[in-house]
Amino acid sequence: MTETANRVVITGLGVVSSMGLGVDAFLAGLRAGRNTARPITAFDTTGFDHANGCEITGFAARDWIRTLNPDELGRASQFAVAAARMAIDDASLPVERLRGSRSLVTIGTTDGESRDLDSLVETEVGQGPQAMDPVVARRVPAGRLSAAVAREFGLTDTEAVTIPTACSAGNYAIGYGFDAVRGGEVDFALAGGADALCRKTFTGFYRLGTIAPERCQPFDADRKGILTGEGAGVLLLESERSALARGARIYAVVLGYGLSCDADHPVAPNQSSVARCMRLALDNSGVKPEEVDLISAHGTGTKANDVTEAGAIHQVFGDRPPRTVSLKSMIGHSMGAASALASIGCALAITEGFVPPTINHERTDPEIDLDCVPNTAIDADLTVVQNNGLAFGGNNAVTIFGKYPERAA
Amino acid sequence: MTAMVEERVSRIKEIVCDILEIEPEEVTQTSLFKEDHNADSLRAIEILASLEKEFDVTIDQSELPRMVNIEGVYAVVAESAGWN
Numbered sequence: 001m002t003e004t005a006n007r008v009v010i011t012g013l014g015v016v017s018s019m020g021l022g023v024d025a026f027l028a029g030l031r032a033g034r035n036t037a038r039p040i041t042a043f044d045t046t047g048f049d050h051a052n053g054c055e056i057t058g059f060a061a062r063d064w065i066r067t068l069n070p071d072e073l074g075r076a077s078q079f080a081v082a083a084a085r086m087a088i089d090d091a092s093l094p095v096e097r098l099r100g101s102r103s104l105v106t107i108g109t110t111d112g113e114s115r116d117l118d119s120l121v122e123t124e125v126g127q128g129p130q131a132m133d134p135v136v137a138r139r140v141p142a143g144r145l146s147a148a149v150a151r152e153f154g155l156t157d158t159e160a161v162t163i164p165t166a167c168s169a170g171n172y173a174i175g176y177g178f179d180a181v182r183g184g185e186v187d188f189a190l191a192g193g194a195d196a197l198c199r200k201t202f203t204g205f206y207r208l209g210t211i212a213p214e215r216c217q218p219f220d221a222d223r224k225g226i227l228t229g230e231g232a233g234v235l236l237l238e239s240e241r242s243a244l245a246r247g248a249r250i251y252a253v254v255l256g257y258g259l260s261c262d263a264d265h266p267v268a269p270n271q272s273s274v275a276r277c278m279r280l281a282l283d284n285s286g287v288k289p290e291e292v293d294l295i296s297a298h299g300t301g302t303k304a305n306d307v308t309e310a311g312a313i314h315q316v317f318g319d320r321p322p323r324t325v326s327l328k329s330m331i332g333h334s335m336g337a338a339s340a341l342a343s344i345g346c347a348l349a350i351t352e353g354f355v356p357p358t359i360n361h362e363r364t365d366p367e368i369d370l371d372c373v374p375n376t377a378i379d380a381d382l383t384v385v386q387n388n389g390l391a392f393g394g395n396n397a398v399t400i401f402g403k404y405p406e407r408a409a
Numbered sequence: 410m411t412a413m414v415e416e417r418v419s420r421i422k423e424i425v426c427d428i429l430e431i432e433p434e435e436v437t438q439t440s441l442f443k444e445d446h447n448a449d450s451l452r453a454i455e456i457l458a459s460l461e462k463e464f465d466v467t468i469d470q471s472e473l474p475r476m477v478n479i480e481g482v483y484a485v486v487a488e489s490a491g492w493n
Contacts (some may be wrong), residue, residue: 207458209470266451 003114008181008402011369012236013344014083014089016228017110018054018331022086026341027348030356031377036229037215038332043118043199048206050213054332055197056230065168067152071178073115074139075196079150079232084149084190087234093188095153101187103158105149107234108193109168109336110391112379114143115198118159120332138142145194148236155300159186163207166316167298167333168389169193170233170340171397177237179197180369180398187242192234193340202228208267210302216333218299218326218358219306219372221365226300229332233340235347245306251347253402256285262394266314269305273398281398282316292400294355298390299326299372300333309321309388310368324370329359339389339397346385346401352370417492421482424459428452438480456482466490 002385014319015022018036019029029036036054056079059068064082072130073081084105087350088095123132140163150160159180170193177191205211205226212225243250257281260268282289298309313321327342343355353376361374382403389397426433431448442448442456453476457468460482466489475481489493 207454209454268450 001016001259001344005182006184006239006241008178008237008254009240009243010235010251010254010347010401011238011243011348012089012093013251014086014232014234015344016056016059016079016083017233017241017334017341018056021029021059021082023051023090023348026344030327030345030348031354031376033329033357033377035359037339039200040197041096042115050211051202052212052214053197053202053227054334057229062215065152065176067203068148072139073144073148074116074215076111076113076115076194076232078109079196079230080145080194080234081148081152081233083194083234084153086104087190088153091236093219093236093248096174098188099154101157102185103155103175104189104191105146105155105158105160105184106163106173106176106189106191107146107149108163108165108173108340109142109145110166110195111201111335112145112164112197113140114200116194117173118199118344122204124274127368130140149190160167163176163391164392165395166334166393167338168339168341168395170327170338171257171387171389171399172259172395174235174254174340174343174399175259175397177235178254178257181237181239187238190234191231191237193336193338194232194336195223195337196228197228197230209217212301213359216329217362217369218297218301218329219310219364219370220361221363223301223303223365225302226328227332231331231334231337231341233337233344235343248304251262252350253372253404255287255400255402257274257399258284260396262396263377264394264399267303267392269308269390269393270304271308271311271315272388273314273394274309277396277398278312278316278388285400286345287384287400290386292317292386293380294349294385295322295324296346296385296387297324297356298388299324299328301326301328305390307365307367309390310370323355323373324375325356325358326394327356329361330356332351339387339399342399343387343388343399346387349404350385350401351381353364353379353381355382418479418483420463421460421486422474422479424463425456425479428459439478443477444478456471459484460486464490
């Protein structure tokens with residue numbers, strides 16, 4: 001298969017994030033190093049000592065969802081459909097063409113429509129089960145995140161599959177899309193991740209002592225944890241041949257990816273398994289560690305993640321690891337959307353020639369010892385960029401992106 | 410032990426036994442939750458959360474390493490609640 005395998009390129013980007021809607025708002029936010037943290041309004045936060053998050057405001061589902069009734073979709077599904085529409089538009093791909101092609105729709109998620117479960121439980125406790133809204137109950141199954149995209153665009157020659165590998169799920173989806181396009185099984189893949197801010201996840205992380213009081217400070221000596229966020233990122237993938245034939249703009253090449261499972265602790269990350277995942281991704285991409293110009297880290301801002309991830313990076317990249325940044329410093333942890341949005345950030349960094357900063361940074365933890373590009377974006381010519389996604393359950397996924405076209409050898 | 414202290418210790422014991430799913434007679438003042446009663450880090454947080462609710466205190470998670478047995482838990486809760 002190697003000789004006939006397709007080169008996989010990114011031709012469309014769809015972004016629903018706390019930076020704003022669409023790729024332009026996202027790019028502007030990354031360049032400016034915008035902090036999007038503010039008090040959570042999604043649910044009543046009475047009783048918590050602190051409750052900041054990176055919420056999306058001003059999202060009008062009806063602007064993006066035209067075939068389906070938005071009320072029949074949960075917030076995460078709405079985000080997924082909106083981001084998919086943006087990606088298709090951004091790629092200048094007529095929907096009729098997509099409909100007539102073999103496609104894959106794959107959306108990763110942590111919580112599915114847990115936000116609806118929150119409200120159903122609230123109703124049940126407050127008013128009894130008979131008061132629960134059947135429309136809301138029907139929105140809950142996580143499979144609907146990807147099925148909704150297929151339904152909205154009338155895609156029937158497609159495989160619509162939701163990937164539930166939590167905080168690295170976006171990268172899993174991109175990896176799956178990469179394989180499907182590379183092997184010629186599909187012509188187009190809509191791959192990404194989506195999640196909606198919810199009480200369950202906030203409370204769970206809060207109870208574990210991993211929610212930062214005010215801001216997210218990855219790699220900082222004084223880091224205090226994550227901020228929960230939300231959103232969706234969807235990438236349109238196709239073969240280089242297809243993109244060239246239809247004259248599409250190419251953001252970047254998907255060089256490859258790697259997956260590993262710790263098969264170990266439910267929440268604590270495992271350094272050697274993370275290192276193994278990065279090595280697998282590099283091997284799959286045909287890239288040597290010294291060729292990587294930038295790492296977009298999982299970088300949640302918890303004590304445990306950052307020190308473990310940095311340790312794994314030093315294990316793989318030796319004494320001089322590439323610059324390593326965390327987009328979560330700006331947009332919080334959008335769970336299933338996180339590694340998809342970070343992949344989009346990587347594609348933009350390559351296309352636009354810059355490194356997004358790690359904001360809220362005062363002093364790098366000496367145990368971490370990485371150049372995290374503190375607080376201010378810098379210009380840089382990037383050829384190969386790596387994006388890490390690590391999840392509870394020990395599911396790790398790393399994607400690698402390359403500049404298109406490459407420099408002449 | 411005063412009656413008040415005894416009552417508090419017995420309430421703490423109840424909470425711990427309930428969470429670790431063990432019988433009160435299996436637990437001593439110094440038997441270790443993790444080594445002797447198969448507790449893990451999530452159970453430890455569950456114990457911490459229940460104690461906060463029961464005694465209306467806030468316990469910093471940095472205290473968890475001290476909360477390895479009933480004796481340790483009592484000391485931490487006593488400090489947080491100002492029982493001493």
